[in-house]
Amino acid sequence: MLKLIKFFSLSNIYKLLHRVLRDIKSGLIDIYLPLFLVPALTLLIVFQLIPTIWAIWYSFTDIELLGRKLFEYNFIGFENYSDLGEDPIFWKSMSVTMEYCIYSLVIRFTIGLAAAFYITSKMRIAKYIVALLLLPYTIPGTVIPYIWLSMLDTRYGTLNRLLSLVGLPPQSWVYRRAMESVIMINCWAGYIMAMLILASALKSIPEEYYEVCEIYGASRLFRFLHITLPLIKYPLILCIILIFKEDIDDFTYVYMFTEGGPHYRTELLSLYAYHKAFAYYELGYGCAVGVIVAIIVFLLTLAQIKLSRIA
Amino acid sequence: MSISIKLLVLIIVAIVIIAGGLYYYFYILPPKKIKISLYTKAGLWADFIRETKIIEKFRERMLREKNIDVEVEMITRPHKGYRDTLVADLAAGTVGDVIWIGDTEIPGSAEAGHLLDLTPYVTKWDRWKKFFPVGKKLVTVKGKVYAVPFETAPLVIFYRKDIFERAGIPIPWQPESWEDIYEAARIIKEKVPDIVPINPMYGIELPIFAAGGIIYDPKDGKFIVKSDAILACFKYYYEVFHARKLAPVELWLEKWDTRKYFQEAKLAITVDGTWCWREKWGPGMPYEIRDIEKVVGYALFPGSGAPGAPKYISLTGAYCYAIWAKSKHKDIAWELLKELVKPEYMAEWGYRTSHLVTAEDAMIGKYAEDPFLKWAAEVLKHSLPKPLIPGVKKYLTLLKRVVIDYLLPEAKTPEECMDIFAEMATKELGADKVKALPPYKL
Numbered sequence: 001m002l003k004l005i006k007f008f009s010l011s012n013i014y015k016l017l018h019r020v021l022r023d024i025k026s027g028l029i030d031i032y033l034p035l036f037l038v039p040a041l042t043l044l045i046v047f048q049l050i051p052t053i054w055a056i057w058y059s060f061t062d063i064e065l066l067g068r069k070l071f072e073y074n075f076i077g078f079e080n081y082s083d084l085g086e087d088p089i090f091w092k093s094m095s096v097t098m099e100y101c102i103y104s105l106v107i108r109f110t111i112g113l114a115a116a117f118y119i120t121s122k123m124r125i126a127k128y129i130v131a132l133l134l135l136p137y138t139i140p141g142t143v144i145p146y147i148w149l150s151m152l153d154t155r156y157g158t159l160n161r162l163l164s165l166v167g168l169p170p171q172s173w174v175y176r177r178a179m180e181s182v183i184m185i186n187c188w189a190g191y192i193m194a195m196l197i198l199a200s201a202l203k204s205i206p207e208e209y210y211e212v213c214e215i216y217g218a219s220r221l222f223r224f225l226h227i228t229l230p231l232i233k234y235p236l237i238l239c240i241i242l243i244f245k246e247d248i249d250d251f252t253y254v255y256m257f258t259e260g261g262p263h264y265r266t267e268l269l270s271l272y273a274y275h276k277a278f279a280y281y282e283l284g285y286g287c288a289v290g291v292i293v294a295i296i297v298f299l300l301t302l303a304q305i306k307l308s309r310i311a
Numbered sequence: 312m313s314i315s316i317k318l319l320v321l322i323i324v325a326i327v328i329i330a331g332g333l334y335y336y337f338y339i340l341p342p343k344k345i346k347i348s349l350y351t352k353a354g355l356w357a358d359f360i361r362e363t364k365i366i367e368k369f370r371e372r373m374l375r376e377k378n379i380d381v382e383v384e385m386i387t388r389p390h391k392g393y394r395d396t397l398v399a400d401l402a403a404g405t406v407g408d409v410i411w412i413g414d415t416e417i418p419g420s421a422e423a424g425h426l427l428d429l430t431p432y433v434t435k436w437d438r439w440k441k442f443f444p445v446g447k448k449l450v451t452v453k454g455k456v457y458a459v460p461f462e463t464a465p466l467v468i469f470y471r472k473d474i475f476e477r478a479g480i481p482i483p484w485q486p487e488s489w490e491d492i493y494e495a496a497r498i499i500k501e502k503v504p505d506i507v508p509i510n511p512m513y514g515i516e517l518p519i520f521a522a523g524g525i526i527y528d529p530k531d532g533k534f535i536v537k538s539d540a541i542l543a544c545f546k547y548y549y550e551v552f553h554a555r556k557l558a559p560v561e562l563w564l565e566k567w568d569t570r571k572y573f574q575e576a577k578l579a580i581t582v583d584g585t586w587c588w589r590e591k592w593g594p595g596m597p598y599e600i601r602d603i604e605k606v607v608g609y610a611l612f613p614g615s616g617a618p619g620a621p622k623y624i625s626l627t628g629a630y631c632y633a634i635w636a637k638s639k640h641k642d643i644a645w646e647l648l649k650e651l652v653k654p655e656y657m658a659e660w661g662y663r664t665s666h667l668v669t670a671e672d673a674m675i676g677k678y679a680e681d682p683f684l685k686w687a688a689e690v691l692k693h694s695l696p697k698p699l700i701p702g703v704k705k706y707l708t709l710l711k712r713v714v715i716d717y718l719l720p721e722a723k724t725p726e727e728c729m730d731i732f733a734e735m736a737t738k739e740l741g742a743d744k745v746k747a748l749p750p751y752k753l
Contacts, residue, residue, distance in 0.1 A: 066419030175564040263716040
């Protein structure tokens with residue numbers, strides 16, 4: 001944090017600008033090159049940076065989405081954040097989010113890794129299977145819960161019919177197993193990212209390493225532990241961070257499938273922020289929850305950048 | 312040339328110039344171009360406006376009457392989450408000039424200054440007298456009118472006549488107390504197994520009013536969080552789901568599609584809005600019930616039977632048209648609003664979706680002849696407008712959460728539920744905004 005503050009200090013910015021101008025004058029920097037960044041930067045500033053700054057500002061106020069306090073709000077300092085600390089539903093939501101992220105991570109990662117091994121194998125059918133495995137990626141996120149709602153209906157759902165075929169009792173997927181259901185949906189739709197990252201990492205391992213192993217008669221486990229794993233170590237960690245980052249602010253599935261129920265069992269942080277802002281109209285409080293999520297994502301992003309540099 | 316002739320020529324020239332000017336103004340002057348927008352729900356709602364060509368007719372009228380060429384842009388938002396999207400768009404200032412708005416959003420939006428005060432407009436409008444008082448109440452905040460109601464829909468009881476016949480319950484059926492409802496559901500449970508006897512409610516709060524209670528005291532501006540009526544409300548659900556087991560808790564916890572169940576004769580009694588009659592079960596609709604008049608019966612929701620409780624009760628809300636306070640063309644927006652709520656469109660929409668019209672002059676054509684709609688119009692006499700005060704949405708959300716999170720899954724007793732509700736409401740609404748009615752204390 002200190003480094004960050006130091007980086008954005010006025011003297012540092014002045015020095016940086018001075019250096020850039022000097023380099024432009026001396027012809028070391030092409031003046032036209034930075035211009036190409038302008039469209040992307042404009043979009044980033046308008047649609048990312050400004051709303052984020054607004055959200056941070058609102059999180060320090062008692063603004064409400066509807067009613068008098070939409071315009072006549074007050075600056076209340078850290079009150080929203082201190083209230084969060086004493087809010088049992090926030091902590092419940094935090095623990096639910098962590099549970100969701102950890103289970104999703106393990107399953108998405110495991111399936112993704114297995115699928116990556118499969119599609120990079122020498123089996124002839126593998127390339128056809130790739131197309132099949134990529135299918136969930138092509139379905140829009142808002143459509144996925146609708147597909148699954150019909151699959152998971154207690155009385156008419158496909159899944160319970162399959163269970164009854166093998167003599168198992170029907171499950172209450174939408175209520176008693178709500179968390180398991182949303183994790184299942186998320187994993188079904190989300191294992192592909194892990195599959196693609198890890199498959200590209202696996203493909204980058206030179207074949208010669210495995211040929212040497214074959215010559216010396218090394219077991220499959222040995223090959224995995226001593227060749228594959230060390231060589232895909234960084235993409236693997238990167239993949240874990242990316243999955244966690246993607247899941248921590250998940251919203252669509254729980255919003256459309258369970259609406260946070262039963263009894264806050266699937267009330268992820270992003271959904272809690274939404275409910276606070278839109279169901280209770282407490283925009284300031286909702287923004288404070290959103291800022292907490294943003295801080296977690298920010299820290300994970302820093303870790304991701306650090307890791308990318310090491311890799 | 313004498314002076315009188317000169318004067319005559321001068322007058323003729325002046326007349327010609329004035330007549331020419333007037334002719335130019337009214338017949339040759341190109342129409343002024345204006346663009347306004349209409350913010351409404353996508354699907355059925357927007358399709359109705361397109362099919363009935365309301366906007367085209369409005370444009371013709373504006374051109375004819377005011378020599379204004381009005382371009383109307385339709386901004387549509389999905390049905391699911393419409394209210395949330397509207398609130399966000401209002402706050403962001405991205406709504407249209409004319410807005411399709413639910414009654415629950417009116418007080419907060421009016422307080423935030425989003426909606427134009429229509430009082431000066433409606434006082435000069437002859438048709439306003441034709442609107443039913445219940446609808447007018449729903450759009451009036453602190454004596455000012457903020458919207459014009461277009462449709463309303465009270466809650467009623469629907470029952471499957473075929474299941475009632477199998478169970479041996481005489482039809483037509485009109486329960487006179489909650490005990491009558493429990494009894495009918497009990498007989499169905501016994502005689503026609505494998506179906507759900509009853510879906511006890513749409514929304515949560517109606518039993519409070521049916522027990523003769525209120526949720527808000529306008530005298531001191533406080534919400535009531537403990538009272539006999541609130542306890543009766545929790546008791547009603549407790550009796551249905553736990554004490555008498557007349558419906559499985561999964562019906563609500565798993566959000567079973569009650570309209571579909573009813574269509575498939577897997578649900579015998581359901582409390583729902585009048586709109587279900589056509590919008591859900593009507594011809595060509597998703598859950599069409601053939602020969603609906605023969606298969607489905609309807610009844611009023613009775614009072615609890617406790618002293619002071621009403622004989623029958625219903626709760627009604629309304630969807631309305633309002634004008635955005637920041638509209639640049641308020642008068643033209645008002646003209647569009649007047650076009651949208653014309654009696655013929657109200658009646659046609661009411662007939663197609665079995666929503667009730669909000670003005671007496673709209674009870675015309677097929678709408679006026681429809682037996683169900685005639686009966687439903689009578690229900691309005693027993694209907695209370697939803698209490699529309701800032702904070703009511705939070706209050707009702709908490710009430711629902713107590714039923715869904717505690718009463719149903721954990722079988723908490725009505726007394727325990729009322730305590731939990733009072734505690735939650737005090738925390739969320741503020742201790743100075745809530746109170747308990749005797750003999751209860753906070």
